[in-house]
Amino acid sequence: MSDTYSLVEATVKVIQDRRSIREYTSEPISEEDLKLIFDAARLAPSGENAQPWRFVIVKDEGMRKKIGALGGGGSGRRFTAEFVTKKMQERFATLQDEEKKKAAFEKLTSGQVSAFAATAPVNVVVCGKKDVWDLNYDTSAAIENMLLMATALGLGACWVIAPCIDIRDELRVKELLGVPEEFKIISIISIGHPTRPHRPRPRLPIHEIVFRENWGEFYYEEQA
Ligand SMILES: Cc1cc2nc3c(=O)[nH]c(=O)nc-3n(C[C@H](O)[C@H](O)[C@H](O)COP(=O)(O)O)c2cc1C
Numbered sequence: 001m002s003d004t005y006s007l008v009e010a011t012v013k014v015i016q017d018r019r020s021i022r023e024y025t026s027e028p029i030s031e032e033d034l035k036l037i038f039d040a041a042r043l044a045p046s047g048e049n050a051q052p053w054r055f056v057i058v059k060d061e062g063m064r065k066k067i068g069a070l071g072g073g074g075s076g077r078r079f080t081a082e083f084v085t086k087k088m089q090e091r092f093a094t095l096q097d098e099e100k101k102k103a104a105f106e107k108l109t110s111g112q113v114s115a116f117a118a119t120a121p122v123n124v125v126v127c128g129k130k131d132v133w134d135l136n137y138d139t140s141a142a143i144e145n146m147l148l149m150a151t152a153l154g155l156g157a158c159w160v161i162a163p164c165i166d167i168r169d170e171l172r173v174k175e176l177l178g179v180p181e182e183f184k185i186i187s188i189i190s191i192g193h194p195t196r197p198h199r200p201r202p203r204l205p206i207h208e209i210v211f212r213e214n215w216g217e218f219y220y221e222e223q224a
Pocket residue numbers: 018019020021022075113114158159160161162163200201
């Protein structure tokens with residue numbers, strides 16, 4: 001009984017402690033830790049047990065910089081699109097300070113926010129076999145396992161799609177790494193030792209997201 005309880009506690013803790021970490025020290029990641037992360041990835045569930053994931057570990061600084069630059073470009077274009085379609089202004093509607101708002105818009109549209117992956121000692125490039133139907137679900141399950149294992153090991157990681165959201169960038173990453181035609185680039189996972197603790201980002205409360213039998217009637221009461 002107590003064993004089960006401690007397993008639940010440990011699981012809750014690792015899920016609660018995980019954050020997207022975007023600042024890293026220069027300390028390398030040990031080979032033991034890396035192996036635990038990939039063992040966690042390969043144990044993820046996948047549709048028909050297809051296991052369509054493959055991973056390229058990129059430690060080379062020059063290559064990380066190239067991938068980071070693609071991330072900066074992709075993210076800048078995406079946020080610029082959000083800005084011109086006014087979605088970004090909606091997102092920041094509650095922020096009253098105009099100076100802060102302007103600075104946030106500039107930072108986002110410049111793309112700097114997603115170039116950080118280059119500063120992580122390890123970039124894991126997650127590739128997926130294109131002809132597998134459940135590819136996106138499968139690789140997402142593997143990635144979450146990796147993030148949780150990184151957290152359990154005291155490492156910091158971030159799931160980054162900016163370098164591959166644009167098909168042209170995705171092809172560039174493929175070419176840089178020699179990824180075969182039948183695979184596509186799904187995401188980059190930057191991993192390193194965090195420079196500092198981070199506060200959790202807000203989440204919707206449980207009472208707003210779970211319904212009873214049919215859509216609309218909330219299952220949980222709002223907590224006072
Ligand atoms: C599919 C997916 C793509 C993401 N892409 C990026 C990205 O390109 N750049 C980035 O900085 N963060 C990226 N993130 C991280 C999210 O911004 C982050 O998970 C979210 O803000 C919640 O914060 P938390 O992970 O610290 O709880 C991505 C997360 C997911 C699940």
